[in-house]
Amino acid sequence: xxxxTPVLLTRVNHPNSEKISSYLEHGGYTALRKALSMAPSQIIxxxxxxxxxxxxxxxxxxxxxxxxxxxxxxxKYLAVNTDEGEPGTFKDRLIVERDPxxxxxxxxxxxxxxxxxxAFVYIRGEFFLGVKRWIKAIADAYxxxxxxxxxxxxxxxxxxxxxxGAGAYICGEETAMIESLEGRRGEPRRKPPYPAxxxxxxxxxxxxxxxxxxxxxxxxxxxxxxxxxxxTEQSKGPKIFCVSGxxxxxxxxxxxxxxxxxxxxxxxxGGVRMGRQVKAIVPGGASTPILRADKLDVPxxxxxxxxxxxxxxxxxxxxxxxxxxxxxxxxxxxxxxxxESCSRCTPCRLGGRRLLDTLxxxxxxxxxxxxxxRLEELARGISGNTFCPMGTGMCEPVTSGxxxxxxxxxxxxxxx
Amino acid sequence: xxxxxxxxxxxxxAISDPEKESMALSALYIAQEQxxxxxxxxxxxxxxxxxxxxxxxxxxxxxYTLFRTxxxxxxxxxxxxxxxxxxxxxxxxxxxxxxxxxxxxxxxxSADGRFSLEMVQCLASCGTAPAMRVNDQLYENLTPAxxxxxxxxxxxxx
Numbered sequence: 001x002x003x004x005t006p007v008l009l010t011r012v013n014h015p016n017s018e019k020i021s022s023y024l025e026h027g028g029y030t031a032l033r034k035a036l037s038m039a040p041s042q043i044i045x046x047x048x049x050x051x052x053x054x055x056x057x058x059x060x061x062x063x064x065x066x067x068x069x070x071x072x073x074x075x076k077y078l079a080v081n082t083d084e085g086e087p088g089t090f091k092d093r094l095i096v097e098r099d100p101x102x103x104x105x106x107x108x109x110x111x112x113x114x115x116x117x118x119a120f121v122y123i124r125g126e127f128f129l130g131v132k133r134w135i136k137a138i139a140d141a142y143x144x145x146x147x148x149x150x151x152x153x154x155x156x157x158x159x160x161x162x163x164x165g166a167g168a169y170i171c172g173e174e175t176a177m178i179e180s181l182e183g184r185r186g187e188p189r190r191k192p193p194y195p196a197x198x199x200x201x202x203x204x205x206x207x208x209x210x211x212x213x214x215x216x217x218x219x220x221x222x223x224x225x226x227x228x229x230x231x232t233e234q235s236k237g238p239k240i241f242c243v244s245g246x247x248x249x250x251x252x253x254x255x256x257x258x259x260x261x262x263x264x265x266x267x268x269x270g271g272v273r274m275g276r277q278v279k280a281i282v283p284g285g286a287s288t289p290i291l292r293a294d295k296l297d298v299p300x301x302x303x304x305x306x307x308x309x310x311x312x313x314x315x316x317x318x319x320x321x322x323x324x325x326x327x328x329x330x331x332x333x334x335x336x337x338x339x340e341s342c343s344r345c346t347p348c349r350l351g352g353r354r355l356l357d358t359l360x361x362x363x364x365x366x367x368x369x370x371x372x373x374r375l376e377e378l379a380r381g382i383s384g385n386t387f388c389p390m391g392t393g394m395c396e397p398v399t400s401g402x403x404x405x406x407x408x409x410x411x412x413x414x415x416x
Numbered sequence: 417x418x419x420x421x422x423x424x425x426x427x428x429x430a431i432s433d434p435e436k437e438s439m440a441l442s443a444l445y446i447a448q449e450q451x452x453x454x455x456x457x458x459x460x461x462x463x464x465x466x467x468x469x470x471x472x473x474x475x476x477x478x479x480y481t482l483f484r485t486x487x488x489x490x491x492x493x494x495x496x497x498x499x500x501x502x503x504x505x506x507x508x509x510x511x512x513x514x515x516x517x518x519x520x521x522x523x524x525x526s527a528d529g530r531f532s533l534e535m536v537q538c539l540a541s542c543g544t545a546p547a548m549r550v551n552d553q554l555y556e557n558l559t560p561a562x563x564x565x566x567x568x569x570x571x572x573x574x
Contacts, residue, residue, distance in 0.1 A: 250543040318542070402479050
């Protein structure tokens with residue numbers, strides 16, 4: 001087991017860690033001073049060289065995304081995605097509640113790098129404490145001259161405000177979030193054009209996840225070379241893994257990308273409850289394909305999880321022991337996605353409903369062998385055929401479950 | 417420079433957003449806080465203040481689960497129905513336990529209007545499962561004894 005000294009979750013356990021005084025005591029806003037002495041293009045180059053990829057699920061290279069923002073556009077926006085809703089994921093809520101200034105420092109540096117003078121924080125409506133912490137952090141940052149006009153004498157201006165979501169998973173999708181920020185139903189937009197060119201109010205907009213942003217001050221302080229020395233070939237830096245389910249010590253663990261799943265579960269999260277065996281693992285949040293225990297040695301990185309038949313997603317590891325009813329797990333997960341469908345496009349709205357009906361029939365013991373074929377057909381009809389990635393995400397647990405836990409499905413339909 | 421306090425200003429001249437419509441969700445939150453639920457009359461008033469059509473505002477309100485067009489209890493108990501809570505003996509089991517104490521099923525409000533019981537999507541408390549919310553307060557690592565204490569306190573508050 002490699003010893004890793006956290007660089008992201010260094011402050012969250014301190015008393016009053018959310019206060020600006022505490023953040024400043026622990027070296028806060030020194031990266032901002034350094035960044036403001038650099039040219040914006042230098043910062044973008046540094047973030048590119050670091051190899052940082054987005055931590056919200058898609059894993060897009062962050063520096064490349066920043067470079068997509070047109071340099072000559074007169075108005076540009078930054079939107080902070082605090083809409084953490086992927087089941088199994090609880091890292092962004094921790095950071096917002098316990099270390100909001102670390103996000104804000106990343107926000108200011110990112111805005112300076114792309115030339116945005118207005119940033120919007122979009123936060124899940126359920127995160128009541130998080131909303132309060134964001135508002136307080138922003139107010140204190142204004143008072144200390146980290147926000148507003150002429151930040152730290154640099155001539156750079158930035159205003160930030162907080163928008164509360166109101167209970168819609170789909171608003172974590174960047175174009176749905178933009179719609180919601182503009183005050184509408186959170187229905188995804190067609191891509192392209194991507195938000196980097198046409199985002200909020202038609203202006204170039206950088207949308208960035210909370211965990212991604214807290215990596216920025218670290219990269220600026222320690223340099224891209226140091227950052228890129230952590231992790232694997234295609235997955236650089238530290239990652240916060242949210243471990244939950246049947247483990248003895250659930251929680252957020254910051255470890256280098258590439259740390260084996262087995263090490264995360266057994267050495268950090270204390271192993272499986274009551275000494276039981278692992279049966280299944282959701283490695284990256286509810287929309288990532290479910291793995292069997294034979295994949296426990298997979299390194300937790302973008303490329304290795306893809307090769308293992310799943311995805312890193314948000315890094316939310318849900319562990320299920322040998323007593324788990326996989327049909328019920330998949331029925332519940334599907335029920336979540338069907339509830340959260342924005343209902344705009346047919347494959348997701350109707351296909352999802354039929355997936356759930358079929359799974360409910362199987363779970364209740366009244367399904368036939370034909371229902372297993374129906375699930376596969378429905379998943380083929382939904383996956384890749386929806387307006388946004390949610391349709392595909394909805395099918396991942398079903399198709400991976402049918403393939404990898406087939407015996408449980410078969411025993412359920414033949415046992416009636 | 418705008419005063420930080422104005423960041424919370426929802427409707428009115430101090431809006432710093434490029435378009436007033438972006439305050440629709442904030443306006444609905446305020447209306448709901450003041451009136452408990454978003455009746456057609458309330459929606460109409462919000463629409464007037466925002467310079468929007470009532471239908472537009474209703475369409476927005478109906479999209480988001482935290483906006484209520486029907487009455488709810490003074491204490492809204494929202495039990496997390498997430499996968500991790502289910503795996504940690506939460507979700508349905510918590511709902512059954514709370515429901516038995518208050519004689520309620522998920523989706524119901526008590527006749528005296530004190531309590532509503534609901535199942536909600538993942539509350540991002542998977543590391544501290546099982547979890548539930550009562551109004552804006554989050555409760556984690558729930559146990560039967562812990563729930564007993566919470567309910568007892570709520571009963572005393574009424």
